[in-house]
Amino acid sequence: MSDPIREDGLYPMRLQRFLARAGVASRRGSERLMTAGRVRVNGIVVSELGSKVDPRRDVVTVDGIECRIEARPAYLMLYKPAGYLTTMSDPYARPTVAALVPVDEFPGLYPVGRLDMDTTGLLLFTTDGDLGQALLHPSRHVTKHYVALVSGTPDERDLDRLRAGVMLEDGPAAPARAELLSPRDPLFSVVAPRGAGRTGGGEKNAVVGLTIHEGRKHQVKKMMQAVGHKVLRLHRDAFGPLTLSGLAEGGWRKLHDDEVGALEALRKGREQL
Ligand code: URA
Numbered sequence: 001m002s003d004p005i006r007e008d009g010l011y012p013m014r015l016q017r018f019l020a021r022a023g024v025a026s027r028r029g030s031e032r033l034m035t036a037g038r039v040r041v042n043g044i045v046v047s048e049l050g051s052k053v054d055p056r057r058d059v060v061t062v063d064g065i066e067c068r069i070e071a072r073p074a075y076l077m078l079y080k081p082a083g084y085l086t087t088m089s090d091p092y093a094r095p096t097v098a099a100l101v102p103v104d105e106f107p108g109l110y111p112v113g114r115l116d117m118d119t120t121g122l123l124l125f126t127t128d129g130d131l132g133q134a135l136l137h138p139s140r141h142v143t144k145h146y147v148a149l150v151s152g153t154p155d156e157r158d159l160d161r162l163r164a165g166v167m168l169e170d171g172p173a174a175p176a177r178a179e180l181l182s183p184r185d186p187l188f189s190v191v192a193p194r195g196a197g198r199t200g201g202g203e204k205n206a207v208v209g210l211t212i213h214e215g216r217k218h219q220v221k222k223m224m225q226a227v228g229h230k231v232l233r234l235h236r237d238a239f240g241p242l243t244l245s246g247l248a249e250g251g252w253r254k255l256h257d258d259e260v261g262a263l264e265a266l267r268k269g270r271e272q273l
Helices: 015-021 027-035 129-136 156-164 219-226 257-272
Strands: 039-041 060-062 065-067 075-080 120-126 144-151 177-180 205-212 231-239 252-254
Touching: 015 027, 015 039, 015 060, 027 039, 075 257, 120 129, 129 257, 144 219, 156 177, 205 219, 219 231
Parallel strands: 120 231
Antiparallel strands: 039 060, 060 065, 075 120, 075 252, 144 205, 144 231, 177 205
């Protein structure tokens, strides 16, 4: 397992960030502790806000109590809203998912895979570079479940082409699970809030559930386009064993221990291949 303290290359780090990451207080609160003279590094009071510490060597105390950064990697999921790029920084200063997750508390956090700017749903983040790599490796076959509002209504022939592995410009897609969702399906309203209405041309639209295990760029949009149905809205509600349960759009949460365990099992699966 990778160790963010050793491997993320971000140390030494600012003392207030260390304190926030150690769960002592928010960064602002940590700054107040520092200026109040309550924080010591190797026994010496440090109140200057730009001061840095190296958690591998320095002993940090608050009111005499030692604080440590959890050496375990962080795992969390975001319910990504539309309008954010899946990257931790953007040279054009467009909104990125970095604004939605606690990067200060978890230096080295990065998204595992990507969702398009207009796609909503489950995006996994970790500081564990090994795990992220393993989950994205094609040999892992990690399934992703998407719900797509599409133009028109795919018929059984369209769905069978998706199930067989539809041809894309860069080669055939792997066989997918594909089904039409009924308006009674709880996922239906995630992409069709007012029900399956009509697209701009007056054409009826429909909601498709699609399970794939590849991760090519714009894969779902290209697969649906290949069978003649443009994706109007796209949402990912599951990534491997993870689902968005307990999250509202724009929110994040740490993974539960059993969820981390399930991801670990996927990683080990790869090692056995
Ligand atoms: N497929 C797409 O086309 N877009 C996404 O964001 C994810 C999968």
